[in-house]
Amino acid sequence: MKNKKILLAYGSGGELMHQLIEDLFLKNFNNEIIEKLDDSASLPSLSEKFDICFTTDSYTVDPVFFPGGDIGKLSVCGTINDLSVCGARPLFISCSFIIEEGFDFEDLEKIVDSMRKVSETTGVKIVTGDTKVVEKGKADKIFINTSGIGIKDKNLKLGKEYIEVGDKVIISGTIGDHEISIISKRLNFETEIESDC
Incomplete structure (x- = not known):
């Protein structure tokens, strides 16, 4: 690693x-499952028909409320999406909260309610979780980690290794709405664009 300190850019997906993933995490955690670097890990299962898919993600968005959603809705939708793009049928989610002391209880209720709504709409159950509260100034309002489990047909072949020249890319909506909704709130400018999370 060239840098001696972790930079914000290490979390940006670029x-x-x-x-960081190649030089540190894969070097230490490498195995035949993680080396694929898919959005969800396809795990060996006891079934002849299905594989188990497992994913996890952490959400640190600022602001926590934005046009079209909030950090809670984003966390559940994001985990469901990570399973879905690997061809899995999402079944169960865990959620863990790290909450800064002094965070408004009413805001926490709104966040949890939006998570419940997505869970009910999709039929993906939130089945376990954890909550930690840290001293004021030790976190930025609220962080959420969600993990999800789903099942995938063993015969379904999805992944980077199956992409070929000539394949079609299907886009199911506009691109960039989520990012624009967050930036508009952060920079305080008006837009009708809402997050698609």
Whole structure:
């Protein structure tokens, strides 16, 4: 690693994040499952028909409320999406909260309610979780980690290794709405664009 300190860019999904994953995490955690670097790990199962898919993600979005959603809705939708893009049927989610002391209880209720709504709408159950509260100034309002489990047909072949020249890319909506909704709230400018989470 070139840098002696972790930079914000290491969490942005770009070149530095890829370098961190390759040079540190894969070097130490490498196995035939993680080396694929898919959005969900496809695990061996006891079934002849299905594999188990497992994913986890952490959410640190600021602001926590934005046009079209909030950190809670984003966390559940994001985990469901990570399973779905690997061809899995999402079944169960865990959620863990790290909450800064002094965070408004009413805001926490709104966040949890939006998570409940997504869970009910999709039929993906939130089945376990954890909560920690840290001293004021030790976190930025609220962080959420969600993990999800789903099942995938063993015969379904999805993944980077199956992409071929000539394949079609299907986009199911507009691109960039989520990012624009967060930036508009953060920079305080008006837009009708809402997050698609």
